[in-house]
Amino acid sequence: MSFPFRTPARGVPAAAGAVAAVVLLAGCSGGGGSSDNGGEPVSGGNLVYATGDAEPTCLDPHVGGNYPQALISSQYLEPLVSRNSDGETIPWLASSWEQSEDGLSWTFTLREGVKFTDGTPLDAEAVKANIEHAQDPATASSTGYLALRKIKSAEAVDTQTLKLTLSSPDSALLESLSMPWVAIQSPKALERSQEENCAAPVGTGPFVVDKWVKQESVTMVRNEDYSAPPAEGWHAGPAYLDSITWRFIPESATRYAALQAGEVQVIDNAQPDTVKAAEGSDVIKHLDAPRPGASNRLELNSSKAPFDDPKVREAFVRSVNVNDGVSTLFFGTAKRSYSPLSSVEPLAYSDQSLFGYDLEEANRLLDEAGWTARDSAGYRVKDGKRLTLQFPVSTNQSIPAEQSLFEQFQATAKEAGFEVKLNLLDLSSWYGALAENNYNLVSAPYTKVGPDVLRILFHSDSTKPAPSGYFANLSQVKSDELDELLTKASETSEPAERERLYEEAQKIVLEGYYILPLYDQQNHFLYRSEVSGVKALPTVSTPTFHDAWLTN
Amino acid sequence: MADQLKPVRWVLAKVLGAAFVLWAVATLIFFGIRMIPGDPAEAILGGPGSQASPEALEQVRRDYGLDQPLLAQYAAQLGRLIRGDLGDSYSLRMPVADLIANQLPGTLLLSALSLLVAWLLALGLAGWSTLNGRAAGVVASGLEIAAAAVPHFWLASVLILLFSNSLGWLPPVNTGSADGLILPVVTLALPLAGFLGQVMRESMLAAMSSPFALSARARGEGESGVLFRHALRHAALPGIALSGWAFGNLLSGAVVVESIFARPGLGRTLLNAVTLRDIPLVTGVALVSALAYVLVMAASDVAERAADPRLRTA
Numbered sequence: 035m036s037f038p039f040r041t042p043a044r045g046v047p048a049a050a051g052a053v054a055a056v057v058l059l060a061g062c063s064g065g066g067g068s069s070d071n072g073g074e075p076v077s078g079g080n081l082v083y084a085t086g087d088a089e090p091t092c093l094d095p096h097v098g099g100n101y102p103q104a105l106i107s108s109q110y111l112e113p114l115v116s117r118n119s120d121g122e123t124i125p126w127l128a129s130s131w132e133q134s135e136d137g138l139s140w141t142f143t144l145r146e147g148v149k150f151t152d153g154t155p156l157d158a159e160a161v162k163a164n165i166e167h168a169q170d171p172a173t174a175s176s177t178g179y180l181a182l183r184k185i186k187s188a189e190a191v192d193t194q195t196l197k198l199t200l201s202s203p204d205s206a207l208l209e210s211l212s213m214p215w216v217a218i219q220s221p222k223a224l225e226r227s228q229e230e231n232c233a234a235p236v237g238t239g240p241f242v243v244d245k246w247v248k249q250e251s252v253t254m255v256r257n258e259d260y261s262a263p264p265a266e267g268w269h270a271g272p273a274y275l276d277s278i279t280w281r282f283i284p285e286s287a288t289r290y291a292a293l294q295a296g297e298v299q300v301i302d303n304a305q306p307d308t309v310k311a312a313e314g315s316d317v318i319k320h321l322d323a324p325r326p327g328a329s330n331r332l333e334l335n336s337s338k339a340p341f342d343d344p345k346v347r348e349a350f351v352r353s354v355n356v357n358d359g360v361s362t363l364f365f366g367t368a369k370r371s372y373s374p375l376s377s378v379e380p381l382a383y384s385d386q387s388l389f390g391y392d393l394e395e396a397n398r399l400l401d402e403a404g405w406t407a408r409d410s411a412g413y414r415v416k417d418g419k420r421l422t423l424q425f426p427v428s429t430n431q432s433i434p435a436e437q438s439l440f441e442q443f444q445a446t447a448k449e450a451g452f453e454v455k456l457n458l459l460d461l462s463s464w465y466g467a468l469a470e471n472n473y474n475l476v477s478a479p480y481t482k483v484g485p486d487v488l489r490i491l492f493h494s495d496s497t498k499p500a501p502s503g504y505f506a507n508l509s510q511v512k513s514d515e516l517d518e519l520l521t522k523a524s525e526t527s528e529p530a531e532r533e534r535l536y537e538e539a540q541k542i543v544l545e546g547y548y549i550l551p552l553y554d555q556q557n558h559f560l561y562r563s564e565v566s567g568v569k570a571l572p573t574v575s576t577p578t579f580h581d582a583w584l585t586n
Numbered sequence: 587m588a589d590q591l592k593p594v595r596w597v598l599a600k601v602l603g604a605a606f607v608l609w610a611v612a613t614l615i616f617f618g619i620r621m622i623p624g625d626p627a628e629a630i631l632g633g634p635g636s637q638a639s640p641e642a643l644e645q646v647r648r649d650y651g652l653d654q655p656l657l658a659q660y661a662a663q664l665g666r667l668i669r670g671d672l673g674d675s676y677s678l679r680m681p682v683a684d685l686i687a688n689q690l691p692g693t694l695l696l697s698a699l700s701l702l703v704a705w706l707l708a709l710g711l712a713g714w715s716t717l718n719g720r721a722a723g724v725v726a727s728g729l730e731i732a733a734a735a736v737p738h739f740w741l742a743s744v745l746i747l748l749f750s751n752s753l754g755w756l757p758p759v760n761t762g763s764a765d766g767l768i769l770p771v772v773t774l775a776l777p778l779a780g781f782l783g784q785v786m787r788e789s790m791l792a793a794m795s796s797p798f799a800l801s802a803r804a805r806g807e808g809e810s811g812v813l814f815r816h817a818l819r820h821a822a823l824p825g826i827a828l829s830g831w832a833f834g835n836l837l838s839g840a841v842v843v844e845s846i847f848a849r850p851g852l853g854r855t856l857l858n859a860v861t862l863r864d865i866p867l868v869t870g871v872a873l874v875s876a877l878a879y880v881l882v883m884a885a886s887d888v889a890e891r892a893a894d895p896r897l898r899t900a
Contacts, residue, residue, distance in 0.1 A: 088861075091676075091677045173642075174642040174646050232679055248685065248689075249858075284854075287846075291746045291747075291759075292848075294751055295758055297757050460861060461861070462863055
C-alpha cells in the first residue's frame, strides 16, 4: 500500500511554515524557563516519546529482532557489555571477561548484587538461560540468533562465572553481546509462555514495562531498585523520570506537530526537513545518532549484466551526482560517506578519490565497455539491448528524501546513457524482487555493532539464499581473496591485525565498485528543551532515558 | 397472507446476501494476499532488518500451518471462520477477535460522529442556499465540489498546521479526550458533506418547486416553513440512501485519518496488518468491515422506507 502523503515536495514548505509558527509562539510566551543542561537534575514527571517506527510485534527483542524492538527494549533490558563513545567495549552486566589462548572459550564474570525487576538474581544460570532462549528455534529469533551463531554451549562455572564454548574463534563476540537483541532477561520470566513474555519482558533496566495498549502506547515506570548502569556514562541510582509513555505516531508530520504542541517531548525518525526546521528553534533540540554497522549505500549487483563488467559499475558510480543531491535533499543533515562502514565504527576505511562525479570518465568507460551506440531516447545500447538498470526501492526503508535522491540519480545517470528504472515497493514485494535476482541496484540498510557486518554483506557465503529467498550479499561479490580476509578477520582478536584485515577487505569492496556509499544510516531524534540528559547508547544508537529529566 | 410473508422473505434475502458477501471477502483476501510477493513467515519474524534463520522460519511455518498446501490452508481457514474463530494475529500475537473488539469502538465513534457532522453540514448548506436564491446556490455548489474533491491526507495536514501549529487550539494527535476527536472528525466529515450536500441540495430545490410546496405556500406557509416541514424530508431521502455508501467511505477514510492523527482503530490496524502480511488480522478486519457495511446498508434501507411512504407499497 503506497501512501500519497509521503510526497516530500509537499512536506517541505509545510514544515517550514510550521516552524515559523512555532518561533512566533515561542516569542509570545516570553522565553519560558531556561532549560540548558546546566541545572541540577530533578526527579519526577512522565516523558512522552513518539516513535515513527512500526509498533513491535513482541517487546522481547530475542523474538524476531528488529530496530523498533531495540529502541524500546533499551529502556528495560540490558546486555552483558556496552561500548563507550570511542567504540571500545566496556562492562555492563558482565564486569570482566577473558578468552582462552585458542579463542574457543570465553569466561565472563557477572556483576554481583544485580536483580531483575521480578526479584530474580542475575547469575550465570540466568545468562545461560538467555543464550539458550535466543538459540531455541521455538523462540524464532533472527538477529539474536545470528549474533550468538558461534556459541556452542554455555556453562555456569559458579554463581557469577559463565563459560562460553565457541565452534570457532569469534572476534566479534563482544560486539555481538553488546546489542539489545541479546539483552539479558529474567530466567523466571522467560519460562512463561511466549505470549506473556512478549507483552512484558522482565530485565534489569532503569524502567519496567507496565502496560501495553496495542496501536496506542506502552507505559514504562521507573525501576526504584536500579543498580546496574554501564561502566561509563550513566549516573548511579534509579532514573529521574517517574515513567515513560512510548507512543506510536507513524506519520512524520503529525509526530513533529505533536512535538511542537508539547503533546510529546521526544520523537524519533525525524526527517531532514524537520531537523532543518528545528535548527532555528529555541524549543526543540536535535540528537544525531548514526547507526553502527554498514553505511547506507547502493549495492551494484555484480552477478549479472550489465554490472558483471567492472567498467560499467565504475561508469555508473562516476555518472551519478551524489553530493549535490545529498546536500539539497537532506539540508546538510547527512554527511556523505565514502566507506562501506558507518562513521561510528572505529575500523571504517574511506576512500573519497574513488567516488568523484565525472561524466566524461563515465562516458569513456562505457565506450570502452562496448556500450557505444545510443538509441533515440538517448540511452546506450549494445547488441540491441538497452543499458537498463532495475532499481527496486523499499518505501519502508528509504525515507522520502532518499527516494527523491534516487530520482536525482536517475536523472544524472541518464546523461551518461543509463536507463534507471526506479520501482517503489512495499517491504514484502521488495524482498520478493531481491529473491528473484530481479535488480541491478539496491539500497538495503544493515545495523550491527562492529566491522563483522562486512562478512555478512560481502562474504560469498551470504550470496546463498536463506529458505525465505533472502540473502545479505546483495552486490553478490564472490571473491576468494575477500572471503579469506573476512573469515580471518572474524577469527583474529589481535587489534592491529584485525584492523589491517578489515582495511584490506574494505579496499577490495570499494575499489571493485561493488557499492556506492551514500551516508551513515540516519537516526535523528528531536526533543523539547524541557528535557535534559537525552542520549543515545553508543552500541546501536538507541536513545536511553536513564539520565533524562524534565524541568518545570 | 402473502403480504405478511414479505418482511420474512426480505430478511432472509438480506441474510443470504450478507453470507455470500462475507464468504467472497474471506476468499478474495485469502488468495489476494498470497499473490503479493513476500513471505508471511518472514513477516511474522519481524520483517524489516531481521534476517530470519532457516530454523526460525521453519518453526514459524509449522506453528502457523504455512507449510500446508494452499487449498488445505484455505479449507482450514473457512472452517475456523464458520465456527466463528477469527484466529490469532501473526503480528500482534493476540486473538483477532479481541483485537477487533478493542479497536472497533474507536473507529465506530469516529465514523458515526463524522457521518453526523457531514449530515448537519450538508443539510445546513443545502437549506441556506435554497432559501437564499441563485447566487447562494452557486456558492454552495462551489463549496460542495471543493470539499468533495479534497483528499483526506491533505485536509488532515492543513488542519494540523492551522489548528495545532499556528493557532495551538487543538492537539494534533489522539489525547484520549474529546478535543483530540475534533480534527479527525472534521477531516472525514468535510469531503463527505460535499458529496451529500450536492445530492441533498438538488432534491431540496426540486421539492421546493413541486406542487405540494406550491399548495403549502398557497395555504400561507412561509419559505422556511415549506423547507423544514415539507422539503427537508425529500432532501433527506437521497442522503439516507447514500449513507450506506458513506459509511464504507468513512471506514476507508479511517485508514488514512487514524494513521495521521495516531488514533487507535480498525483503519490503522488494517494498514499495519496489510504491511505485515498478517493474513488472519486482514481477514478479520475485512470481514467485520463487510459485516458493518451490510448492516448499515440494511439500516439505510429500513430508514429509507420509513422516510418515504411510496417505497412501502412497492
